[in-house]
Amino acid sequence: MNTLRNILLKGGNAVDAAIASLFCIGVMDAHSAGIGGGHFMTIYNATAKKCYAIDAREVAPANASEKMYIGNWNASQKGWLSIAVPGEIHGIWTAYSKYGGGVEWKTIVDPTIQLLKEGHPVSQALSKALKEEQKNILSEPTMAMFINSKTGKIYEAGEQITTRENFMEFLQNVSMSSDPVQLFYNSTLTQQMVDEIQQNGGIIQFSDFVNYRANVYDEDSLIYTELSNGYRICGPPPPSGSAVTEAIIKILDEYSNEEVALDVMLHRYIEASKFAFAERSKLSDMAMNKTAFTIAKHIASGEYASKIKSLITETSHPSEYYGGDFEPLEDSGTTHISVIDSEGNAVSVTSTINLLFGSGVASKKTGVIWNDEMDDFSSPDRPNYFHLHPSKANFIRPGKRPMSSASPLIMHDPNNSEKIFVLGAAGGSKIISGVAFVAMRAMWNSENIKYAVDAARVHNQLTPNITLYEKNLPEECILALKRRGHVMVQRDNLSVVTALRKDSNAPIYANSDYRKGVESSPAGF
Known part of the structure; x- marks a missing residue:
């Protein structure tokens, strides 16, 4: 976690450090978290002695419906139909704008860009996840970044991943942007990502991205x-x-x-x-x-x-x-970061793309690995091993956030x-x-x-x-x-x-x- 520590040493506060860590973990633990997912963040301001929270949970697309997976239950776990509208970028930028700012935005994003440029080693955790999901990864063209071109096999623990050029270019754009929310949720780039999703059977629309908001909660x-x-x-x-x-x-x-x-x-x-x-x-x-x-x-x-x-x-x-x-x-999935800075400010943030590698598909344009948070909703009549009723409170509704x-x-x-x-x-x-x-x-x-x-x-x-x-x-x-x-x-x-x-x-x-x-x-x- 040198990225987190270095941000603190440069004058960033706990929020700045947590955000930098989220970007980094989205690469190092790509199976658990990332830009294509969402998070919940709790913030403590030591001066005010108050807590705040940000809900950047993913939401169901406008075209989602309560019974959309009946007869095709696996579609909620893998593939383009399992994707909910991601909240990670919106939540990150909201946190930085309202509670961060001790260092420049570029300073927060650039360490992860450098990591991608130099290549990063496959951790034991990532290696284990790759092995568990290798059948899907080897058969899904958009996940080819995890295949070692020299061996034709998935990357092993300790090997260097240098195959995420599109994601690196995307983060470079995020780093230089004066409004990353505009870039990700309301731009030509957004339309390109939406086109990819829809061409592959997904239901997310441009308006779903435009309408997304991270919720900010006070005391x-x-x-x-x-x-x-x-x-x-x-x-x-x-x-x-x-x-x-x-x-x-x-x-x-x-x-x-x-x-x-x-x-x-x-x-x-x-x-x-x-x-x-x-x-x-x-x-x-x-x-x-x-x-x-x-x-x-x-x-x-x-x-x-x-x-x-x-x-x-x-x-x-x-x-x-x-x-x-x-x-x-x-x-499932998830990663967690806890931070306390020298002033006593603190952040507790849990980020996720849900199951291992989320939906198991990624954007060709940006390299973003999409979540499968639609599987966190309950569905009526869904077969259940324990013969128990689904939770009606958590049924799918357009624009709704699933329970976490x-x-x-x-x-x-x-x-x-x-x-x-x-x-x-x-x-x-x-x-x-x-x-x-x-x-x-x-x-x-x-x-x-x-x-x-x-x-x-x-x-x-x-x-x-x-x-x-x-x-x-x-x-x-x-x-x-x-x-x-x-x-x-x-x-x-x-x-x-x-x-x-x-x-x-x-x-x-x-x-x-x-x-x-x-x-x-x-x-x-």
Whole structure:
């Protein structure tokens, strides 16, 4: 993450550094994030002691419809019909214009251009993704940038990718532009990208790009949770998953004064997760669901937490006990960045193109890899392995943003701007459990960031009502949870959490999750 550090050293603030990182990660982790996707960003201003948020989530095209994938379910996951209108550039420029500006725009974009010009090594994470998707990549002409011309095979870990000239040229135009939003969303370049999409069976129109807007939220529109230790959590409203994550944390806060064995703590965490995930089915884009914000605020409240605590018993229960009767939503992909600058300003941003390499197709003109966020919507009558009903609140509507698990949280002490905790994760629906789990261990187990992030995790999203656990969870704890009625299934690397924490008169401590791979590490300055 030298790009992030260098921007800070040049005088950029946390927002500038986060944006530079988003551009860089869109290249290095092209399978997870990029210009063709979108993000949620939470910003903390240390001077004002206030949080803000930007929702740059993708939206359904105007020609999208509720039943558009019936009989062709795979079309929501791969191909040109799976693309939603991207929000990444709009959100990035909005963040820079309103909250950044410590360095010139060109200074932020140019490091990624240089990376593309010189070529960049294939990381272990990118290599793994390429192997998983090699059948599609080898057969899809627009993804040929990931094929080594010398071998005729997909790039291997450590090899240099030098085949993204069109994307490099596109970023050069972005770097020199006085209005990147105009360039990407309302220009001849836009029309060329739209023509490509439509010629290949997609439904995005020029007007879909023109009409896109990143939503900016001030204090009054964020999801806040007040904790007993004086910290306040802030995160974006729906369709982000922050409210669900905050609900879990607040329920666990009800037990914050109790010292218990690990299996008891995990049992309570699992039960809190199931109740919170049940509420997730009621959330969706606030612009089209008048009750979404009210529900989100409620589940992050002390009143809700107290009620749920009274319902948590010593054992697990059938799914119906938690109010769950809906389709499990498995969003995927994603990458997360956490930043604190020298002034105490902070950014937590989660970016995604959804599944590995998004839609699996790219623009020939710009090299932008398109998202497949249409798959994050629910659809009526969609076959479901668990025989559960789709979430009506998340059905497709033109101009609607699909529900997300992204939970870019900032926890701060309103009475002491030096005390701040910035965290978020990648990993689809496991983002919610991963962020809540790390917060729980760091806040109430008095664990440092290293231990809290590295500790073996568990995950239960209610549907299915099984608890996934990582292999280094102690055997006696697994057996104790089974005795409480939990169905335990081993699954490695549940999510990838990135966390930063600073206390009064103390340095910033950071941990980049080992689950990401050997290339993952914090960048100090």
